[in-house]
Amino acid sequence: MSEYNYDEGAQIFPFFMLTMASMVTIPLTYNILKPSTDLEQTAARIKSDFRPENADIIDAQRRRRKRKTRKTKRTIAMVLGYAFIAYMVYLIIITQRTVPKIWDPYDVLGVSRSSSETQIHKFYKKLSRTHHPDKARPDPAQNITKEFINDRWVEMTKAYKALTDEEIRNNYLQYGNPDGKQSTSIGIALPKWMVEEGNRWIVVAFYGVLLGIILPYTLGKWWYGTQALTKDKVLHASAGNIFREWKENLSDGDVVAVTSVGGEFKETLKGNRIDAGSAKVESRVLNSSFLTAADKARLKAIEDPLRRKTLGLLWAYLGRINLEDPELEREKYDIAPTALALNNSFTSITLPFGLVAPLLAAYRTSQNIIQAVPPSAPPVLQLPHITAEIARKISPDPKSPLSLQSLMSLPPASRRSLLSDLSQQEYDQAMQVASQIPYLKVEKAFFKVVGERVVTPSSLVQLVVKARIIPPGTTNVPAVNPLDLEDIDPDEGDIDALKGRRPAKNKRRKLPDGSYVEDDAKEGSVQPPLAHSPYFAADHAPRWHVFLAEGRSGRISVPPTTFTAFDRQIFNKDGTPTFNVLTLKFPFQAPPQVHAFHFVMHLVCDSYIGLDEKVNVVLDVKDASEAAKVESDDEISEPDEDSLAGQLQAMKTGGLSGPPPTKKKHKKRTLSQQQADQKAAQVGQDGHDQEDDDSDSDTEGDVDSDTSETDTETEDEE
Numbered sequence: 001m002s003e004y005n006y007d008e009g010a011q012i013f014p015f016f017m018l019t020m021a022s023m024v025t026i027p028l029t030y031n032i033l034k035p036s037t038d039l040e041q042t043a044a045r046i047k048s049d050f051r052p053e054n055a056d057i058i059d060a061q062r063r064r065r066k067r068k069t070r071k072t073k074r075t076i077a078m079v080l081g082y083a084f085i086a087y088m089v090y091l092i093i094i095t096q097r098t099v100p101k102i103w104d105p106y107d108v109l110g111v112s113r114s115s116s117e118t119q120i121h122k123f124y125k126k127l128s129r130t131h132h133p134d135k136a137r138p139d140p141a142q143n144i145t146k147e148f149i150n151d152r153w154v155e156m157t158k159a160y161k162a163l164t165d166e167e168i169r170n171n172y173l174q175y176g177n178p179d180g181k182q183s184t185s186i187g188i189a190l191p192k193w194m195v196e197e198g199n200r201w202i203v204v205a206f207y208g209v210l211l212g213i214i215l216p217y218t219l220g221k222w223w224y225g226t227q228a229l230t231k232d233k234v235l236h237a238s239a240g241n242i243f244r245e246w247k248e249n250l251s252d253g254d255v256v257a258v259t260s261v262g263g264e265f266k267e268t269l270k271g272n273r274i275d276a277g278s279a280k281v282e283s284r285v286l287n288s289s290f291l292t293a294a295d296k297a298r299l300k301a302i303e304d305p306l307r308r309k310t311l312g313l314l315w316a317y318l319g320r321i322n323l324e325d326p327e328l329e330r331e332k333y334d335i336a337p338t339a340l341a342l343n344n345s346f347t348s349i350t351l352p353f354g355l356v357a358p359l360l361a362a363y364r365t366s367q368n369i370i371q372a373v374p375p376s377a378p379p380v381l382q383l384p385h386i387t388a389e390i391a392r393k394i395s396p397d398p399k400s401p402l403s404l405q406s407l408m409s410l411p412p413a414s415r416r417s418l419l420s421d422l423s424q425q426e427y428d429q430a431m432q433v434a435s436q437i438p439y440l441k442v443e444k445a446f447f448k449v450v451g452e453r454v455v456t457p458s459s460l461v462q463l464v465v466k467a468r469i470i471p472p473g474t475t476n477v478p479a480v481n482p483l484d485l486e487d488i489d490p491d492e493g494d495i496d497a498l499k500g501r502r503p504a505k506n507k508r509r510k511l512p513d514g515s516y517v518e519d520d521a522k523e524g525s526v527q528p529p530l531a532h533s534p535y536f537a538a539d540h541a542p543r544w545h546v547f548l549a550e551g552r553s554g555r556i557s558v559p560p561t562t563f564t565a566f567d568r569q570i571f572n573k574d575g576t577p578t579f580n581v582l583t584l585k586f587p588f589q590a591p592p593q594v595h596a597f598h599f600v601m602h603l604v605c606d607s608y609i610g611l612d613e614k615v616n617v618v619l620d621v622k623d624a625s626e627a628a629k630v631e632s633d634d635e636i637s638e639p640d641e642d643s644l645a646g647q648l649q650a651m652k653t654g655g656l657s658g659p660p661p662t663k664k665k666h667k668k669r670t671l672s673q674q675q676a677d678q679k680a681a682q683v684g685q686d687g688h689d690q691e692d693d694d695s696d697s698d699t700e701g702d703v704d705s706d707t708s709e710t711d712t713e714t715e716d717e718e
Contacts, residue, residue, distance in 0.1 A: 014095065018088040025081030032071050032078055039527065039541035039564055046436045046532040047575065050384035050429050053322065054329050061333050061537035105159035105172065117164055124160045131156060232345040238262040242346050250358050252375035253295040255365040256318070258346055259339040260311040268334050274306050277328045281312040290319050290374045290388065314339055318374040320388070320535065337538040340369045354556045356549045356602075363545065366606040372535035379404045379610035384433055384534070385426040386419075394418050403610045408434055408473025435471050438528045438570060439611045440544060442467045443581065444485045445601055447619050449590075451489055454622045458592045461619070463558070465546060465584040465603070469528075469570040469577055472611075477579060484581035521567040521583065528570060531607035542607040546584060548599040551616070557599055561586035596620045 052058070106113050111123050129135060136149045162168045174181075230239050241261040250258070286296055299315070302308040313332045316323060323329055347362040368374065373381045378391040378401035395402035407415060419427055444466040449459045464487050470477055531540045547560035568580040591597060596618055603613035 014088045014091040021081055021084050028078050032074055040539040043527045043541045044529045046529045048433050052534045057329050058333050058537050065538050105162040108155050108159035120163050232348055234341055234345045235263050239345050243349050250361055252361050252364050255361045257298050259342040260307050262342045264338050265310045278309040281316055284321050285312050285315045288319050320372055333537040336369055336536055351559055356554045356556055363604045367609045370531055370533045370536050370540055370607050371609055378402055380407055382609055383430040385422055385430055390421050405472045433532050434473055437471050438469045439472055440467050441470045442613045442615050443480050445615050445617050454627050455590050456624045457621055459590045460587055461590040462585050462587050467582050468579055523567045524565040526569050527565045542605055545604045547602055551600045558588045590621055594621055594623050
């Protein structure tokens with residue numbers, strides 16, 4: 001028989017609520033306290049005291065964006081969850097004091113569970129001398145009454161029978177009660193007051209709000225958030241607009257215009273602010289000198305007021321135009337991070353088309369947005385205090401603007417004279433930033449197949465890039481150690497490393513003197529500092545994109561691979577470069593044809609202008625039989641002269657009494673070639689084409705007795 005009861009004493013309800021709260025609070029705690037994987041949260045910063053104009057507005061925008069990533073709401077929910085858990089634990093402690101203990105005959109008699117029946121009988125007789133109602137006496141001082149003595153003896157007798165009577169003991173062991181099976185009481189984890197007649201509406205209202213409003217709203221918001229955004233964190237509608245704007249021959253200015261089509265700008269320019277100040281922004285932008293005629297015409301042709309103002313603000317941001325309106329200045333800096341996200345979406349849309357020009361235009365636009373520099377402007381604008389007027393003065397030719405590397409490579413006196421418009425403090429701040437910009441200079445780039453000596457058709461080949469961080473203007477750069485330009489294969493038994501699942505176990509490098517040192521390289525262990533972008537209202541970690549392209553057709557051969565961290569330290573603690581050789585690798589499948597493929601390798605940083613690298617590389621795909629030939633050649637070597645084998649070889653050839661015999665290399669003839677030569681010689685003899693015996697002997701002497709079809713190189717004596 002089962003009986004259902006409400007939790008009248010509120011003894012089960014705290015356990016139920018504690019369990020439910022823990023199921024939410026503990027995972028939420030892990031989500032908040034786990035180490036951040038966001039690159040912008042884990043990188044260091046470039047040291048600089050430079051503060052641009054309207055720095056307070058830019059800092060306010062950065063703080064606002066950081067608040068979105070600080071998990072403030074989840075932290076508050078976690079604190080409230082633990083407060084609720086603590087209150088439930090307090091209720092459990094309080095209610096457990098009033099919970100009746102489970103009847104245990106061993107505890108009643110005070111005997112151990114290992115006692116035998118004889119020991120229990122003796123102990124019961126001993127207790128009867130002092131606790132029997134005829135022997136025990138009431139003691140008011142200890143609150144021992146006649147009733148207490150009788151009840152205590154009844155319990156002792158019941159416990160004694162439970163432990164000595166076979167039937168009663170079986171009832172206790174099977175049902176936990178000496179009287180046998182009892183009715184089942186199932187407690188409902190709700191206090192009785194919650195379901196009483198006058199309080200039922202509270203429960204109904206609680207579950208109605210929870211299940212009818214809060215739960216659908218939470219799930220709907222989560223589902224809409226996951227479905228409304230692409231992997232680039234932009235709205236699907238915005239991605240669709242970008243796709244419709246895509247063209248094969250887009251210029252850098254065109255890409256800037258494409259980033260203004262996002263629906264995300266409605267939130268930034270919401271309400272009646274959509275049209276406010278639009279004419280002022282457009283007037284200042286159209287009167288500027290950095291915009292081309294095509295860019296101005298494109299801005300005038302836009303009919304949508306939201307997009308027209310957005311593009312105007314974006315050009316004002318890139319040109320660093322002072323709009324002389326606090327609200328417009330706030331909007332100008334606020335749209336830049338959104339434009340960068342939309343440009344990343346444009347990059348993703350460009351990749352399937354496989355064209356190099358639009359992809360490079362997208363990467364350059366990313367650089368321009370982060371550095372607040374218009375397209376085709378001098379790269380020296382990235383340095384603090386250098387304005388457009390100073391940039392035009394030191395770089396008068398707009399078609400070939402002065403690069404950052406060229407400026408920093410000048411002698412210090414010439415460089416200071418060129419930047420004479422800057423005060424000494426401003427000049428020092430500009431040089432301080434330039435000396436910390438991570439310019440990744442390629443030292444060597446080659447292809448390899450792990451565990452193989454040649455690249456074979458359709459094999460998994462790796463592009464290995466060896467590079468160093470050398471900030472512009474760095475002097476006394478040490479030469480590269482040739483050993484650092486090598487790439488050591490994992491050991492044969494290191495299967496995980498061979499398949500790329502983890503780094504290789506063999507971390508030793510051989511030095512020129514024959515000794516070995518431990519290689520401290522660890523893939524992805526060192527993150528470069530955040531990009532120095534004083535005008536960009538968000539933190540950004542630099543990213544390097546590497547891809548292969550065909551030089552003639554202008555098409556992408558191998559899609560870009562992005563690198564955000566390196567395998568060795570790039571800066572010392574004092575900020576000077578370490579000049580460590582860094583290794584970048586990315587795998588791809590080799591072409592199925594045997595051919596020497598000429599590629600152009602592009603190495604592009606998305607955060608700095610004018611620091612891109614372009615290297616010509618050749619992927620020489622050879623037939624699979626070539627790998628066996630190379631291995632065979634390596635196995636054939638002449639014995640050392642100082643060894644016993646070398647001395648025997650010298651004696652055999654007369655090397656001890658005179659100069660060693662000359663050697664020559666020739667290729668063994670394949671069977672088909674030998675048969676063809678023999679047939680030609682036979683025809684010559686039959687037709688009397690040969691004029692003397694010497695020619696016959698020469699022809700026959702070229703025929704090798706070896707009939708192997710393997711085309712290898714050997715060294716034979718004449």
